[in-house]
Amino acid sequence: MKTIGNFIKACPRAFLFTALFPFIASHSAALATKFVPANHPHIQYWGRWDLSDSLHAKHSWPGVALYAEFSGTSIGVRMADNGNYYNVYLDGTLHHIFHGTAAEESDYLLVDSLKAGKHTLLLTKRNCAQNKIYSFSGFLLDEGAQLLPPASAMKTHKIEFIGDSFTVAEGNEATVLSMPWEETFPVTNLDKGFAVIVARHFNAQYHITARSGIGMVTDWSGDHTLNMPDRFDRALMDAPEPKWDFQRWAPELVVICLGLNDYSGLKDQAGNVSGENSTLYRKRYHEFLATIRRAYPGVNILAGMMSVSLASAIFILRSSIIFRMDMWRTDIPMWPHMKKLRGN
Structure with a gap:
């Protein structure tokens, strides 16, 4: 278990912000007093959001974001979330990392002392928290300020990434090899x-349908209830209802990066995957591909491992052709554990 000293050493910026933030938040009401509700038409929602309650937009999948353009000298947010960390981009530049301090709905100041005029705000969720639902209720502006119509339309290209901790970039800024989750x-x-690098490269919208530790059949510990096919149709990652409306957002490309946790969960003590489990994995994978095609008729699908997904996804969109990596072919180099999963 890491000590607080190790934690500060591992992530000094995040710790410093967490330590100072209660002071900043306590002044939010005085600095930003006009409330703009979550259903305002000028707010853009990126990623999988549950908007069934238009005044309290809920989320739990990673990769969600909020974008708004506004006038005035400050902007704050009303949300119920003390589990996630957010990148705050002001006028296209990273301003700071934000972390809420209360599980219940609370008001927070994000940025103040701005030059009067038009500004843009992009709030992106950095991490993947599990087994909780978070909500956004609206923005806080100066009196007399307002949200403005977005200057440009949403990006044209759309990519959905389905995966595990590699897809959510878990711990990618850590300076130690291991720490509690x-x-x-x-x-x-x-x-x-x-x-996100791939999506940004092609100026594309993205959805991150991913969960740390999850697999196609089982999670890393062998829990068969924690698999991606059972969660793919959910608006909220760990809640069976409501269902996600696939008509809301249809990608041109789906990138699947699953298998590492299946090997961990399906192997025996000797590190071998039985023929029965290999068959189960292959069957579930093909069934999931069929599910994706039903959800997105005609979509391009890249099914592979994390190590090939970045280069392959760029290749697909750049060359405008469909590239299929058949994970059962023997002439394609594969990691040893993937060979065990496929049964040879």
Whole structure:
């Protein structure tokens, strides 16, 4: 178990912000007093959000973001979330990392002392928290300020990334090799993960349908209830209802990066995967591909491992052709554990 000293050493920026933030938040009401509700038409929601309650937008999948353009000298946020960390981009530049301090709905100041005029705000969730639902209720502006119509439309290209901790970039800013899972939250930055890098490269919208530790059949510990096919149709990662409306957002490309946790969960003590489990894995994978095709008719699918996904996804969109990696072919180099999963 890491000591607090080790935690500070591993993520000094996140710790410093967490330590100072209660002071900043306590002044939010005085600095930003006009409330703009979550259903305002000028707010852009990126990623999988549950908008069934238009005044309290809920989320739990990673990769969600909020974008708004506003007038005035400050902006704050009203949300119920003390589990996630957010990158705050002001006028296109990273301003700071934000972390809420209360599980219940609370007001927070994000930025103040701005030059009067038009500004942009992008709030992106950095990490992947589990088994909780978080909500956003609206923005806080100066009296007399307002949200403005976005200057440009949403990006045209769309990519969905389906995966595990590699897809969510878990711990990618850590300076130590291992730490308790909760301590990875401040040092996870999805904006620097391969999924967002690919999307940014092609100026594409993205959805991150991923969960740390999950697999196609089982999670890393062998829990068969924690698999991606059973969660793919959910608006909220760990809640069976409501279902996600696949008509809301249809990608051109789906990138699947699953298998590492299946090997961990399906292997025996000697590190071998039985023929029965190998068959189960292959069957579940093909069934999931069929599910994706039903959800997104005609979509391009890249099914592979984390190590090939970045280069392959770039190749697909750049060359405008469909590239299929058949994970059961014997002439394609594969990691040893993937050979065991496929049964040879």
